[in-house]
Every structure is written in C-alpha cells, then in structure tokens.
Amino acid sequence: MWVIVRHHLGHTLTGVALSLGTFTLSVQVWLWLLPVWLGLSLAIPLVYLTSQGAVGTFARRAGLFLVAGETEESDVPGSGARLIAPGI
Numbered sequence: 001m002w003v004i005v006r007h008h009l010g011h012t013l014t015g016v017a018l019s020l021g022t023f024t025l026s027v028q029v030w031l032w033l034l035p036v037w038l039g040l041s042l043a044i045p046l047v048y049l050t051s052q053g054a055v056g057t058f059a060r061r062a063g064l065f066l067v068a069g070e071t072e073e074s075d076v077p078g079s080g081a082r083l084i085a086p087g088i
Helices: 002-025 027-032 034-041 043-050 053-062 076-084
Strands: none
Touching (some): 002 034, 002 043, 034 043
C-alpha cells in the first residue's frame, strides 16, 4: 500500500490543488474540469482497488474491460492463411 501512496501522492495532491484552485476561480470551470481533478484526486484508492486480484476476477466475470477478441470467436490464423494462399 505504501508503494502506491509513494508513487501516486503527487497525482493526488495535484488533483486536490487543481480542484481548490479552479473552485476559487469559477464553479463553471471547476465543473468542466471535474473529470480531470476527480481522477487525479482518487489516484491512490483507484490504483489500490484495481490492483486487487479479486476485483479483476469480478470485473472479468461481469464482462468489464474485455476486448472483442476475448468475447467473440475469431478466425485470425485462418484468415492470414487465406491472404497468403487465396486458393485454400
């Protein structure tokens, strides 16, 4: 856990500073930058949570973060052979 905090403390502090700075400047700018500063502010808990094996297993079972190659059958080797020798 302390390794995560050490590596991402700068991100978290940047997000908090950006949030406070933009809020004092303008609430509209604060809302517009919300995806940026919120993600930065939550860097430590997000990294910790997503680095847990149980969370990854749950996400895979729920179908999250999967690419098409993991969800659909593919004939990639066969299609490559057809490009090389069209008569096959």
